[in-house]
Amino acid sequence: MDVKKIRELFSKELVVINMGLESFADNLRKEDVKVLPMDWKPPAGGNKRLIALLEKLGR
Amino acid sequence: MKKILVRKNAYYDSVFLMLATKALKQRPGIKEAVVAMGTEVNLGLLKEIGLFSGETESAKPNDLVIAIEGETEEAVEEACRIAEEALKKRSHGGGGEKEEYRPVSLEGALKIIPEANLVVISVPGMYAAREARRALNKGLHVMLFSDHVSVEEEVELKETAVERGLLMMGPDCGTAILNGKPLCFANVVRRGPIGLVAASGSGLQEVSCCIDRMGGGISQAIGTGGRDLQDQRVRGRMMLMGIEALKHDPETRVIVVISKPPAEELAAKVLSKLEDTGKPCVVHFLGPKALGRRGSVRFSGNMEEAAAMAVALSRGEEYHRSCLSLSEAEASRVAEAEVNRMASEQRYVRGLFAGGTLAIEAMVLFEEEGFKILSNVRKEPGRVLKSPHRSEGHAIVDLGDDVFTLGRPHPMIDPSLREERIAKEAADPETALLLLDVVLGYGAHEDPCGALAESVSKAKGQVAGRGGYLSIIASITGTEKDFQNMAEQKKKLESAGCLVMPSNYQASVLALHVMRKVASKWM
Numbered sequence: 001m002d003v004k005k006i007r008e009l010f011s012k013e014l015v016v017i018n019m020g021l022e023s024f025a026d027n028l029r030k031e032d033v034k035v036l037p038m039d040w041k042p043p044a045g046g047n048k049r050l051i052a053l054l055e056k057l058g059r
Numbered sequence: 060m061k062k063i064l065v066r067k068n069a070y071y072d073s074v075f076l077m078l079a080t081k082a083l084k085q086r087p088g089i090k091e092a093v094v095a096m097g098t099e100v101n102l103g104l105l106k107e108i109g110l111f112s113g114e115t116e117s118a119k120p121n122d123l124v125i126a127i128e129g130e131t132e133e134a135v136e137e138a139c140r141i142a143e144e145a146l147k148k149r150s151h152g153g154g155g156e157k158e159e160y161r162p163v164s165l166e167g168a169l170k171i172i173p174e175a176n177l178v179v180i181s182v183p184g185m186y187a188a189r190e191a192r193r194a195l196n197k198g199l200h201v202m203l204f205s206d207h208v209s210v211e212e213e214v215e216l217k218e219t220a221v222e223r224g225l226l227m228m229g230p231d232c233g234t235a236i237l238n239g240k241p242l243c244f245a246n247v248v249r250r251g252p253i254g255l256v257a258a259s260g261s262g263l264q265e266v267s268c269c270i271d272r273m274g275g276g277i278s279q280a281i282g283t284g285g286r287d288l289q290d291q292r293v294r295g296r297m298m299l300m301g302i303e304a305l306k307h308d309p310e311t312r313v314i315v316v317i318s319k320p321p322a323e324e325l326a327a328k329v330l331s332k333l334e335d336t337g338k339p340c341v342v343h344f345l346g347p348k349a350l351g352r353r354g355s356v357r358f359s360g361n362m363e364e365a366a367a368m369a370v371a372l373s374r375g376e377e378y379h380r381s382c383l384s385l386s387e388a389e390a391s392r393v394a395e396a397e398v399n400r401m402a403s404e405q406r407y408v409r410g411l412f413a414g415g416t417l418a419i420e421a422m423v424l425f426e427e428e429g430f431k432i433l434s435n436v437r438k439e440p441g442r443v444l445k446s447p448h449r450s451e452g453h454a455i456v457d458l459g460d461d462v463f464t465l466g467r468p469h470p471m472i473d474p475s476l477r478e479e480r481i482a483k484e485a486a487d488p489e490t491a492l493l494l495l496d497v498v499l500g501y502g503a504h505e506d507p508c509g510a511l512a513e514s515v516s517k518a519k520g521q522v523a524g525r526g527g528y529l530s531i532i533a534s535i536t537g538t539e540k541d542f543q544n545m546a547e548q549k550k551k552l553e554s555a556g557c558l559v560m561p562s563n564y565q566a567s568v569l570a571l572h573v574m575r576k577v578a579s580k581w582m
Contacts, residue, residue, distance in 0.1 A: 001300060003303050005198075006224065012176060012238075014176065014238050016179055017168045017169075017175045018178075019180045019181070019182055020072055020205070023075075023502070024204070028242070031241065036172050038161055038163065038165070039161035039163050042121055042186055046098065047119075051186075
């Protein structure tokens with residue numbers, strides 16, 4: 001079990017990409033964490049068939 | 060008077076929408092209000108309550124639906140205006156902050172901050188695994204807050220993470236503390252030499268807060284998601300990975316593991332892994348007591364004791380004494396005073412919990428003392444509440460269970476669910492004692508005890524009105540550094556007549572003292 005990357009994470013400042021609930025990003029900012037909230041939306045307009053197709057295409 | 064609006068391609072997160080819906084429903088003259096995305100489930104709900112139009116028929120999961128029914132046109136128009144204003148404000152940066160560019164894809168986000176090392180994902184469950192997979196493939200650690208992710212997907216994600224040496228916390232991981240920073244639902248705790256790995260959200264919060272209260276500190280607290288040790292297919296992958304990471308972390312001198320009782324084979328693996336770290340370790344598996352010691356691993360009897368053991372070990376000491384703030388005799392006196400004021404028909408304990416693990420800790424304690432507890436978190440025949448919405452006999456209810464949170468916020472965010480339940484319990488003349496938990500910290504309500512105090516006062520008044528006395532015992536999971544202000548929160552509950560104990564375990568022990576005395580009246 002290689003945990004080199006986790007040790008690296010523990011030794012650096014957290015830099016977070018937040019995907020989803022906005023309040024999680026707001027709270028991280030209050031703790032002086034660098035955070036970038038994404039403008040996340042369901043992929044392919046939430047169309048399940050299209051999503052499955054995109055997955056197959058590796059997109 | 061009804062008004063239904065559909066805004067194409069306007070996506071908002073579920074917690075924000077649920078809170079917006081609640082605020083609209085409370086407006087004068089409003090009978091019903093829904094602000095939600097146009098998912099199949101939401102459209103079905105709108106149909107059921109008669110707030111459906113031709114336009115909603117074509118709504119998609121990316122489209123926002125605002126549906127309001129009110130007594131007058133003015134009330135409805137005003138509610139619509141307020142809803143639109145709140146939504147506009149939210150889409151412009153969450154309230155007053157300067158507008159920032161928000162990338163729509165992970166690739167876009169990484170162009171802006173290529174140094175990103177963690178992705179926090181809390182999108183609806185059906186999309187969550189896809190997003191987590193993409194993040195792992197880009198070499199990023201993941202905290203997956205979302206639930207409703209299949210076990211198969213969880214296994215696949217964790218396999219990928221282990222292969223790539225990354226953290227994959229979750230699915231259904233509500234809390235973690237990395238590098239001293241609280242993530243999602245977490246408390247502000249002191250940094251220190253104790254590392255935690257927990258397959259339980261409220262368990263991690265309770266233990267980390269107890270450690271902080273006892274003067275100890277946390278190096279890292281890793282959440283794994285509840286299924287990590289419970290489901291044979293997941294095979295404790297992230298628990299084992301987390302322990303391995305803490306083994307190599309020079310800041311971590313003591314390791315604590317918290318979980319609901321794991322499958323036997325997995326428990327053995329975890330214990331071997333812990334012994335292999337060469338560091339002193341504390342394990343608390345909720346459920347039947349496994350006390351004592353195996354090599355460098357100590358077993359604790361409850362979550363507060365796990366914290367006390369870890370703090371002692373981090374100071375190079377052994378843990379010897381009980382951490383109860385009330386002696387047997389004192390607890391007995393307090394219980395006596397409570398029971399003396401009760402009416403003769405009051406006989407049952409009712410536990411109303413926001414934290415699932417806190418509910419289980421209380422339940423285990425009562426059952427060890429021979430109380431038959433009914434609950435919505437049980438599966439054994441004869442121990443399951445017929446309806447989670449109605450207590451019978453001695454009952455302990457996890458109000459954070461899916462059955463309560465479908466379409467409404469978790470009780471840690473919105474206290475109204477528990478307020479309604481407290482009123483129900485108070486109306487039952489057989490209720491003797493309410494046992495409650497309050498969880499502070501990020502993610503939680505801004506004034507949970509203030510909200511609770513009001514319903515507690517009403518409930519106590521109602522029971523007193525018919526000549527009885529409702530005993531209420533609570534604990535607060537939080538620290539002095541949490542934004543809600545622990546001392547003030549405690550004061551609010553105490554002013555409402557609650558007995559507030561320093562931990563969930565101690566609240567449960569005091570409740571047990573009361574209920575033993577109640578039971579002896581019925582013998």
